[in-house]
Amino acid sequence: MQKLFWSLSAVICLSAGIATPSVAADAHQGPDGIYQTSSLRGSIGLRYWYSRSKSDLDNARYDISSTADVTSHTAEIVGTLEDVTEGTFFRGYVGLGRNVDGSTDFVGLDMDNTSQTTLSYVVLDGGWQFAQFANNQVRLKGFLGYQYLSDDLKASYRSVTVEQSRDWHAIRLGMTAEGDIGERVGWSVDVAGVPWSYNQIETWESDWTYGLEADAMLNVDLTQNWKLGVGGRYWWLHSNFDRRNIYTNEKVVFDQNYHRYGLLLETKYAF
16 A cells, blocks of 8 residues: 555656646747737827917908917827737827917908817828838838818907808828837828818818828837827818809809918827
């Protein structure tokens, strides 16, 4: 019996010694014994956009409305998600802010007061990386996206108040260049053309809208995951409205040019 006990103990110890490394390997390694890591990378952050805008809706004979030096303060939530193995990415940002001052002309009248109005927008882009240079220190990406923009106008002249709701739904088609400067500094530049957009001003609907948009950012790594950035943004959207003179039925084409530009400050967490 004593010999049987010691024989069984030896077999159990030997089995445990063989099995333990195998269990540990399965917990941390792939089927070929190579450590596996996720191919997904992303970030989430906050931005502040200090911007100014100007716009006009007119033609050679009629001036409907124009704004100038409209100052705005906007907060954004921004996020990105990319698959580094496939080279694909998805990103987006949502902004909500306030137009706080500026000047407005309406049908030739210099309005006494430009009221505060809401500025809001959503931008969603998806794309792929198609080239990289300098040992992946510089990367080029293409993207296709969608933008919604709402920037209303409200102004008064004496006892008369004028309001305009202005909304855009735009397609974005562009390219991103990004890279690294050393180990702690990164940069990115986005340039997007707007080949088509739907623009509505009150009951007027645009026949065609096109434009150009650009962003540039410089980021510094405070820690391995936490980053601070500074940059700039510019939006230009041009719309055409075909109308008819109510007295002569003559075709009248109005153009709207909308410009917005300003400084971006960003803080984000990468994961």
